[in-house]
Amino acid sequence: MNDAKLRLEKRNGVGGGKARRLLEQGLVPAVVYGSGFGSRPAQVKKSEINRFLKNSGRNTLFNTEFAEEQDLTVIIKDIQYDPVNKEIIHLDFQKVDPRDQVLVQVPVRATGGEIHARAGNSVMHQLNTIAVECPASSIPQFADADISALKPGQSFTVSGFTFRPGIRVLTDPDKVVLTIKGHKTEPAREE
DSSP: OOOOEEEEEEOOOOSHHHHHHHHHTTEEEEEEEETTTEEEEEEEEHHHHHHHHHHHOSSOOEEEEETTTEEEEEEEEEEEEOTTTOOEEEEEEEEOOTTSEEEEEEEEEEESHHHHHHTTOEEEESOSEEEEEEEGGGOOSOEEEEOTTOOTTOEEEGGGOOOOTTOEEOSOTTOEEEEEEOOOOOOOOOO
């Protein structure tokens, strides 16, 4: 588990108008839920959640202080973004035990793309995340796709990912994740 911490504050009042006022004050509305915990409204400073995501990533199991009641072990279950300015407008946190099995979306990270860029090829992304089930303490930060050996016209499918034992991929193994599109050159014209 990561040593990262994020402080959540109790939020009084819910609803669209109150959520907009929080966002204007530099706070992001959130909810914390989990087995035996119920669902409780919360808020977090926008600057703190942005720093946390930059340093620790989305799929990090971490401890949080919440409403000065207790320390909780949570994961970020969902992030909602404003469609125009792409800023975070709502967060869902799930209380978990590190041994609990969780379902998460793991971001795809391609390596070896620079080889294709130098050759004038394009990497076409079909999937940005894949679904996995694993113990909360073993959530992978990324699904790494090494595409350096692929040729134009070839694809990398979900079955190509490898994870440590205990991580079960739920996305269809035949789904295409990335495809290499070759650079076409025009034949020389005869004059």
